[in-house]
Amino acid sequence: MSSNLYSIGLSGLQSSNARINTTGQNTSNVDTEGYSRQRTDTTSSPVGGVVLRDTSRLVDNFVSSQVRSDTSTFSYYDTYHSMISTSDSLLAEDSISLNTYINNSFDALQTVNNDPTSSSLRQLAHSSLSNLVQQYHTLSGVVSDQEGLVDAQLASSLGDLNTITTKISNLNEQILRQEGLSISPANELRDQQELLAKDLSKYLDIKAQFNDNGLMTIQLANGQPLVMDQFPTELKVSPNPLHPKKIDLVVSFGDYEVGLKTQGLGGSVGGLIDYRSEFSVYADRTLGQHAIALADAMNTQNKKGLDADGQFGKDLFSLGDINVYSTADNLNKAKEISVRVSAGQSAKITKDTYELNRTDDNLFSIKKINAEGKSTDKAITFDPSLLQKDNNGYFKIDELGLDIRLDGIDKIDKDDVFQFTPTEGAAAKLGLVSKNGEAIALSAPIGVSTGSDNLSDARVSLTSVTNTDPETSAFSSDGSLYPSAPHKIYFTSPSSYVVQNSSGVELAKVENVIEFSNLLEKAGLSNEAGFDVSVSSMPKRGDEFSVGTDNIGQSDNFNGLALADLQNQSLIDGKATLVKSFSGFISYVGSKTAEIEGHADSSEIVMNESIARRDRLSAVSLDEEAVNLLKYQQSYSASAQVVTAARTTFETLLGIMR
Structure with a gap:
């Protein structure tokens, strides 16, 4: 009986000692990041006493998985928000607002229209256009600088990420070796591995699983492996010849590489890639579409007028090559x-x-x-x-x-x-090719006159100039009208007229006229002429109106007014003005920033709740450990008393035998 009592007491001592050691381990690691509270389990022995089982970590794999998932989500939105909020504050800054420079440029054009003969006003308008071009470069630089920052952060993140996967793989090897030599689990190594997996989730949305040997394997959310037992992979950026600005990732297995889908990566890496592909690309193409529309519209309109030297206007702006x-x-x-x-077709260009x-x-x-x-x-x-x-x-x-x-x-x-993207980088490539303000074509290329012998008060006016190309219009290369072009409109009655060339040959006849605007269009000649005219009221029989290049005044601003009016035209995608389009872009940036900020705030709350849930199970509570320590000390003392009693009983029995 005493022998049995002795073994019972001894097992109690061993059990209490083991639990005291476990409590001490928990207490000493109260501030150790990633440490999971441990517990030594026991079971009663059928022959009496207690049997030690193993010391296990108190973890819930589902909760740990949720912590990793929520950490990845928060890291994604936090990274995305840090990038887009910087872009928002820069692009929305009043001092660099594109609309300010657009308004200044068109205000300068309005001013020079007041005195087209003023060289100083022309130069002021030219300087405003130059400043506008520089502002496109500035805003494009903001976008490209952010892209450079993304590339640098991505390179750093991938380096850290690959280091973590290597450490997880190495820990798998250590765990396999340690647990193969001992019946005790490698709790501390597994804690380190769990912490590394949590750190890895800051970069990517991952799934951590355990194989039949209990070794951790890591996969991306889409199933792509990152850690396979003791064999890590490497995540790298791969150049894309079709999309040089696009970020492609590959997973390297050493001997071969596999392309990785970049959608839904999660974590900071996913945030960087999505910022680049969603916002940065959109911003660059939006500015590019804006720059193309401005340059094309101004160039097209400038060619419809005469510059300060009396020559047909040329391109004011240049657009870079499309790659x-x-x-x-x-x-x-x-x-x-x-x-x-195509000249004059920028409204058809999309992003x-x-x-x-x-x-x-x-x-x-x-x-x-x-x-x-x-x-x-x-x-x-x-x-x-x-x-x-x-x-x-x-x-x-x-x-x-x-x-x-x-x-x-x-x-x-x-x-x-x-593949090519016309709007890509177009804002950065925009240039001002006109040397000075004299190149701004303010005057119309043609003049009109009312016959001095006309009987009515009707006055003729130039309605529009749509084409000055010598190959497709009435204008020759030297600026004069072709002899075969419309030169005179003669009214045979108040409601009918004929259009004549320079020799008086009839080109067209129009009858039953009740409205006197766009007379060449009514005669079917406006397209081939490239211009049109109107009269102010009903003429009388015998009234005639002439058109020609000899009737141009030095102070004419017909084309200058058309240039200035481009500010009010729907140039962007045929739907929005320059100012309205940029305002819409800034509004989009602001709303997108607010949306991402909201997601970042809510995901942080969810992440903290998951961490708190994990801590309630796995974190060390000093109060609880203090109670356990007292209990196990008392148990140890009681077991020692049992051993003492067994020894006393045994000695008594020996004394009786003597």
Whole structure:
């Protein structure tokens, strides 16, 4: 009996000692990050006493998984918000607002219209346009600087991320070795591994699982493996020849690499990539579309007037080359393709990427792809051999507002893919090519006059100038009207008139006129003439009105007023003015920032609640450990008394035997 009592007491001592050690371990690690409270379990022995089982960590894998998921979500929105809030504060700053510079430029144009002969006012208008161009560069620089910051942070994050996955893999090896040599679990190593997994979730949305050997494996939310037992992978940025500005990731397994979907990555890496692909690309293309619309509209209108030297106006602005990209094996072919915005067609230019490919021996197709990689419209199919080329070899795709030149058309094979984005980087490439204010074409290229012998009070006025191209209008290359062009309108009655050329030959006859605006349009001549005229009231029989280049006044501002009125035209996508479009962009940035900020705040609350839930189970409570320590001390003392009693009983029995 005493022998049994002795073993019972001894097992109690061992049990209490083990639990005191566990309590001491918990207490000493109360401030250790990632430490999980431990508990030593026991069971009663069928022969008496207590049997020690193992010392386990008090963790709930579901709760730990939720902490990682919520940490990833918060890190995603926090990173995204830190980037977009910086962009918001910079772009919305009044001192660099594009609208301020747009208004200043058009105000200067209005001022010079008051005195087109003033060189100083012309130079002031030119300086305002120069400042506007610089502001496009400044705003484009804000976007590109943020892109550079994203690239730097992403490179740093991937370095840290790959270090963490390597450490998790190494810990798997240590855990396997330690637990193979002992019956006790490697609790401290597993705590370190859990903490590393939580740190990893700050970068990516991950799933941590355990294989049959109890070793941690890490997968992305989409199932892509990052840690397989003792074999880590490496996450790297991969260049994309079709989309040089796009961030592509690959997972390297050492001998080979696998492309990674960048959608829904979560964590700070996902936040950086989504900021770059969603906001940064959108901002760059929005500014580019804005710059293209301004340059195209101003250039087109300036060519419809005469500059200070009496010459047809030329381009005020320049647009940079549109880059054409292709796959790595087709880069040389991409150099054979040139693209530009068709003159006067910028309203058709969207922020989409355009994909060009050859469909068969003769046909090519172009389709538009949005930022999400989805086609936005039906593909445009064309045969280049059937399209008329200009002197530079460009042919026009009217539906898209683009001119294309295919120099090496025979080198392009079927199913070769080429992509270009007209708005990409366009704001940074915008330039002012006019040397001074004298290049601003304020005057109309044609004048009108009312016959001195007219019987009515009707006065003629120039209504519009739509085309001054010598090949397609009534204007010759030296600025004069072709003899065959409309030169005179003669009213044969108050409601009928004829249009005559310079020799008096009748070009058209119009009868039953009740409204006297756009007389050449009514005669069917406005398109080929490139201009139109109106009279103020009903003429009388015999009234005549002349048009010609000899009737232009030095102070004429007809085209200058048209230039200034571009501020009120829907130039952007044919739907919004320059000011309204930029205001809409700033409003979008503000609302997007507020949206992301709201998600960041709410996700932080959810994350903290998950952490608190985990701590309630796994964190060390000094009050609880103090109670346990007292209990196990008392148990130890009681077990020692049992051992003492067993020894006394045994000694008594020995004494009796003697």
